[in-house]
Amino acid sequence: MLNFKGEQTMIEIKNISQAYGNTQVLREVNLIIKEKRITALIGANGAGKSTLLNVAANLLEPCAGTVLLDGKDIKEMKSQDIAKRIAILKQTQHLNMRISVRDLVSFGRYPHSQGRLKDEDEQKIRQAIEYMNLKEIENKFIDELSGGQRQRAYIAMILAQDTKYIFLDEPLNNLDIKYSVEMMTILRKLVKELSKTVIIVMHDINFAAAYADDIVAMKGGQIMKEGAAQDIIDQTVLTEVFDHEFCIANVYGKKVCVYFPPEDKSAKGDAINE
Numbered sequence: 001m002l003n004f005k006g007e008q009t010m011i012e013i014k015n016i017s018q019a020y021g022n023t024q025v026l027r028e029v030n031l032i033i034k035e036k037r038i039t040a041l042i043g044a045n046g047a048g049k050s051t052l053l054n055v056a057a058n059l060l061e062p063c064a065g066t067v068l069l070d071g072k073d074i075k076e077m078k079s080q081d082i083a084k085r086i087a088i089l090k091q092t093q094h095l096n097m098r099i100s101v102r103d104l105v106s107f108g109r110y111p112h113s114q115g116r117l118k119d120e121d122e123q124k125i126r127q128a129i130e131y132m133n134l135k136e137i138e139n140k141f142i143d144e145l146s147g148g149q150r151q152r153a154y155i156a157m158i159l160a161q162d163t164k165y166i167f168l169d170e171p172l173n174n175l176d177i178k179y180s181v182e183m184m185t186i187l188r189k190l191v192k193e194l195s196k197t198v199i200i201v202m203h204d205i206n207f208a209a210a211y212a213d214d215i216v217a218m219k220g221g222q223i224m225k226e227g228a229a230q231d232i233i234d235q236t237v238l239t240e241v242f243d244h245e246f247c248i249a250n251v252y253g254k255k256v257c258v259y260f261p262p263e264d265k266s267a268k269g270d271a272i273n274e
């Protein structure tokens, strides 16, 4: 993909391999992350999803391979410049400090301001707080918030960072259904209204099916299958990816998965069993 100046605008992961000791965790992974879409990374525990995300965000140096960020090798970029383009919310983002929502959001400006906030930084912080509907609680401490509010505050921090790419590692963990739906609705809005590119590791395949444009299914450190979300939600693909039997049904014109086997094997549903 090229922009009007003829520059590459995407993330290209090329032949990435990673190992911890003798354990190979990523095996020659190749992936192109397209702009202005939500790409969901799915796969069983230990498949390598978090490792891939961390390598793509330059938080982890791979044993082999290259990551091109808008056409540039990230190894040759300053970490500050990468942080102006990629914001990442890690799987274990536990801030135990007693800080206010506003202070948390202002951390997002660090790559731009190095801690000395200018007018433009203050403006971005204000916009992020307003966009995420946090104005009323901006002075509350984050440990006083509900899970859903806290997650919104983290997203506001990432918005303040003002990056094109947003990486999220299991942001729906610990959120109930209502907040999970709210979070995914917000992410869709970020793509539509702010032209963000979102890469999200997620556990719940049905959330991926309903909200992602593309799904990348990983297993054993490799990409098993990638494509349009509705094409990956397929009985054969998912059974192989998760070593588990799936039944695919059609709801509201979209595919959803049922992943508990019926007690009565002859039971019939409205499933699409291709």
Ligand SMILES: Nc1ncnc2c1ncn2[C@@H]1O[C@H](COP(=O)(O)OP(=O)(O)O)[C@@H](O)[C@H]1O
Pocket (backbone or CB within 6 Å): 020, 025, 043, 044, 045, 046, 047, 048, 049, 050, 051, 052
């Ligand atoms: N820092 C580490 N040291 C050793 N092994 C690790 C480390 N991080 C991850 N692993 C291992 O790498 C594999 C892939 O982990 P990860 O990328 O976290 O998978 P996922 O996010 O898909 O659950 C797992 O087997 C995990 O135990």
Ligand SMILES: [Mg+2]
Pocket (backbone or CB within 6 Å): 049, 050, 051, 091, 169, 201
């Ligand atoms: Mg993980």
